[in-house]
Amino acid sequence: MRHASRLTTAVAVVLAAIGLAERAAAQSAGTPDAPRAEIWGGWAVAMPISNGTVDVAYEPPMRLGGTPLESRARQVLTVDAGAGLGLDLGVNVFFNRVVGVQAALTAASASVSGTNGDYYTFLRYVSSQPPDYQPREYTYEQSTPWEPTTGTLGYRSLTVGGVVRWRTAAGRVGGTLAGGIDIDWFTGEVESAGYTQFILGGHSTLFPVTHRVRVRPSEGDRAVGPYVGGDVHVAITGRVAILAGVRARLTPGRTVPIEVVDLVDPGESPWAPEVAEVATALAGLPLELPGTRWRMIAGVKLFLR
Numbered sequence: 001m002r003h004a005s006r007l008t009t010a011v012a013v014v015l016a017a018i019g020l021a022e023r024a025a026a027q028s029a030g031t032p033d034a035p036r037a038e039i040w041g042g043w044a045v046a047m048p049i050s051n052g053t054v055d056v057a058y059e060p061p062m063r064l065g066g067t068p069l070e071s072r073a074r075q076v077l078t079v080d081a082g083a084g085l086g087l088d089l090g091v092n093v094f095f096n097r098v099v100g101v102q103a104a105l106t107a108a109s110a111s112v113s114g115t116n117g118d119y120y121t122f123l124r125y126v127s128s129q130p131p132d133y134q135p136r137e138y139t140y141e142q143s144t145p146w147e148p149t150t151g152t153l154g155y156r157s158l159t160v161g162g163v164v165r166w167r168t169a170a171g172r173v174g175g176t177l178a179g180g181i182d183i184d185w186f187t188g189e190v191e192s193a194g195y196t197q198f199i200l201g202g203h204s205t206l207f208p209v210t211h212r213v214r215v216r217p218s219e220g221d222r223a224v225g226p227y228v229g230g231d232v233h234v235a236i237t238g239r240v241a242i243l244a245g246v247r248a249r250l251t252p253g254r255t256v257p258i259e260v261v262d263l264v265d266p267g268e269s270p271w272a273p274e275v276a277e278v279a280t281a282l283a284g285l286p287l288e289l290p291g292t293r294w295r296m297i298a299g300v301k302l303f304l305r
Helices: 002-027 275-282
Strands: 036-046 049-058 067-081 084-094 099-113 119-129 134-144 150-167 173-200 206-217 223-235 240-249 254-263 286-289 294-304
Touching: 036 099, 049 173, 049 275, 067 173, 084 150, 084 294, 099 173, 119 173, 119 206, 134 206, 150 223, 150 240, 173 240, 173 254, 173 275, 173 286, 206 275, 223 294, 254 275
Parallel strands: none
Antiparallel strands: 036 084, 036 294, 049 067, 049 286, 067 099, 067 119, 084 099, 099 150, 119 134, 150 173, 173 206, 173 223, 206 254, 223 240, 240 294, 254 286
16 A cells, blocks of 8 residues: 555656646747757765664574573664765656656765664573573573664665756756656665574583674665656756756655675684574564655756757
């Protein structure tokens, strides 16, 4: 239902933009110009992301003996991304003096930081310990301070929609307004989530072994939503202009499942788990990224006649 609602909104934005453009074209004096295109490229600045989180919760396994009765681990990994820097490329193709279609691609990346709370682990289990080696119930509980989040977060966006164009009477200053469908996805890697195993050693001594895990946004996750945008340009010559613009995705945040990349510290313990085991516990946990995705653009526009 959520995707259907977003698609309906996106289609409405496109139809509204095209309808407005057709009315503007009908009111324009003179004969419409021959079809033309505008191609642009420039720097993109994606707005920062604050208060992003990965809510980690799973049941740590118990190895080499004992009977686990209750096992859990919990942490909230903070993911704050600074302003992302990258590129924006696009094209407008016009059917007449005013109405056209737009396609654009944005690629930006930012450093990730974040202050984290404690990493909490708990185990209730049965084991046979000295001196009588009779089975008894024991409990282990620990809260461990966790290091700050590091890494990079990349943002990719492909937009397709309708566009309308305006120009001043002199023709040197102009711009566009656009709206349509935005397909976005995230890349990058984030360190680090925690993963714990409880190892029962000699004389039923319990060894909690925790590793740091490098994760990333799911490479196959794509989301569709509506966008709006616009730019203003000032012509330098008949074919070249400088431009500044903005584009925004009209959805209040994103939830992206994570994937496990590898262990950050595989050599710190002889009981390092297999990456597949860690993925079974952590893969698919949600990376919550609140806020609207804004991109500011500055670059060069070329007019093709």
